[in-house]
Amino acid sequence: MFTILHQPFPRESSFRKQILNAFLSGLIVTFFLRIFSPFEFATAPVNNLNLFALGYGVITTVIILLFIFIEFFFPLLFKEDRWTIGKNILYYFILVFLIGSANVFYTSLLTRLKVGFDTFLTFQFYTLSITLVVVSALTMMKYFRSLNFYKKEAQIADDKVHQLKPLNENVLLSIKSENEKENFQLFLDDLIFIEAADNYSKIVFKNNNKINTTLIRSSLKRLEEQLKQPELFRCHRTYIVQLRNVENVIGNSQGYRLNLKHMQHSIPVSRRAGKDVQERINLLIG
Numbered sequence: 001m002f003t004i005l006h007q008p009f010p011r012e013s014s015f016r017k018q019i020l021n022a023f024l025s026g027l028i029v030t031f032f033l034r035i036f037s038p039f040e041f042a043t044a045p046v047n048n049l050n051l052f053a054l055g056y057g058v059i060t061t062v063i064i065l066l067f068i069f070i071e072f073f074f075p076l077l078f079k080e081d082r083w084t085i086g087k088n089i090l091y092y093f094i095l096v097f098l099i100g101s102a103n104v105f106y107t108s109l110l111t112r113l114k115v116g117f118d119t120f121l122t123f124q125f126y127t128l129s130i131t132l133v134v135v136s137a138l139t140m141m142k143y144f145r146s147l148n149f150y151k152k153e154a155q156i157a158d159d160k161v162h163q164l165k166p167l168n169e170n171v172l173l174s175i176k177s178e179n180e181k182e183n184f185q186l187f188l189d190d191l192i193f194i195e196a197a198d199n200y201s202k203i204v205f206k207n208n209n210k211i212n213t214t215l216i217r218s219s220l221k222r223l224e225e226q227l228k229q230p231e232l233f234r235c236h237r238t239y240i241v242q243l244r245n246v247e248n249v250i251g252n253s254q255g256y257r258l259n260l261k262h263m264q265h266s267i268p269v270s271r272r273a274g275k276d277v278q279e280r281i282n283l284l285i286g
Contacts, residue, residue, distance in 0.1 A: 005086030008254045009139070010146050010271070011078065018068045026061030030054050045111050052110060059102045067095055080254060081268060088139050093128070100127035146253040153274060154251030160281040161246050171229060175203065177217045184216055188229055192245050192260055193267055196220040196238040204263075211263050233280050235269040243281060 033041050033053040046052045071078045104123045108115045171188040186205050195202045200215045201223055224234050234240050235258065247259045256269035256277065269277055 005084060005089070007085050007143065008081075008252050009083050009085045009088045009143055010254045011080045011083050011088075015068070015072065018071075019065070022061050022064040022068060025064055026057035026059075028057075029060045030057030033057075055106055055110070056103060059106060060099055063095065063099050063102060067091075083254075085139060085143055089136055092139070096128060097124065100124045103127070143253050147251070150251035150253065150255055150274075152251075153278075154249045154256050157256060157278050157281065158249040160278065160285060161243070161249055163285050164244050164246075164281065167231075167244065173227060173229070175216055175218075175223065176226065178219070178222065179217070182216055184214060188231060188242065189244070191232075191242045192262065193242060194220065194223060194240040206262050209262075230280065230283055233273075233277060235267060235273050235277055237270065239267050241267050243277075243284060 030053045032038075033056060034050065041053070042049065044052060100123060101120075104115060104120055107113050107123075113119070167189050173186055173188055173191065175184045175186075176182065184203065186203075190205045190207065192204045192206060192211070195204065196219070197215065199217060199219075201218050201220050203214050203216060205212055205214075220234075220238065220240060224232075224240060227240070231243050232240055233243050241258055241260075245261050247261045250257050250259060250266070254268070255271045255274055257266040258269060259266045
């Protein structure tokens with residue numbers, strides 16, 4: 001059971017969509033309270049139930065926006081390649097706990113409800129119990145939906161990878177540093193992948209059936225512009241991969257991963273590059 005909590009889980013990468021979801025969440029809360037009136041909401045001692053419900057919606061939106069801006073300013077805490085089902089559930093658990101806490105004090109302010117420890121715990125218990133079940137269910141639904149989609153797409157890409165043939169004519173690559181004082185040369189067939197490493201790029205290649213690495217002072221973007229061979233594909237913001245050295249393609253809920261020949265290493269493919277990688281492989285197949 002606990003192993004599934006460590007499974008990778010996709011995060012919404014669009015800041016605009018996150019903002020939109022925050023406002024939609026507030027609207028849903030507002031309309032839900034007015035339409036279904038749970039927890040005897042309709043009998044609340046206030047003058048205007050519509051404004052009362054809107055207040056809960058505003059609280060929901062504001063706290064979600066706060067979390068979004070925390071993620072915006074501290075992106076390393078929310079890196080997708082480290083994000084799991086368990087972290088996603090915990091994230092929403094904390095989020096809803098804060099919303100529930102704010103709701104208790106908001107209710108006290110407008111209805112003169114006495115806030116004691118028992119009242120606070122009771123309010124949180126109902127809020128968190130219901131929301132935890134809903135969030136967990138939605139998280140698992142999204143996980144399996146994404147997993148099934150990317151597994152199918154990865155299988156299509158994998159079938160195409162196995163149709164790739166060796167190079168008819170090997171090409172000698174010349175990789176120059178930013179100051180052009182370094183000039184590293186290797187054959188295209190020997191290149192496995194290039195990885196961003198701060199102000200450097202790490203080149204991973206094979207030499208006499210052994211895996212070697214070297215660093216060159218250059219950004220990955222500059223190397224991408226420098227190396228125009230169709231076999232070299234920018235599949236992720238930190239990786240350029242040589243597609244003919246891909247052993248197979250696997251899928252998880254976050255997208256594809258490319259398993260490489262000659263080494264126990266896999267390269268992530270960003271969701272945005274998912275379709276592009278298939279188109280590039282089709283180009284190589286001819």
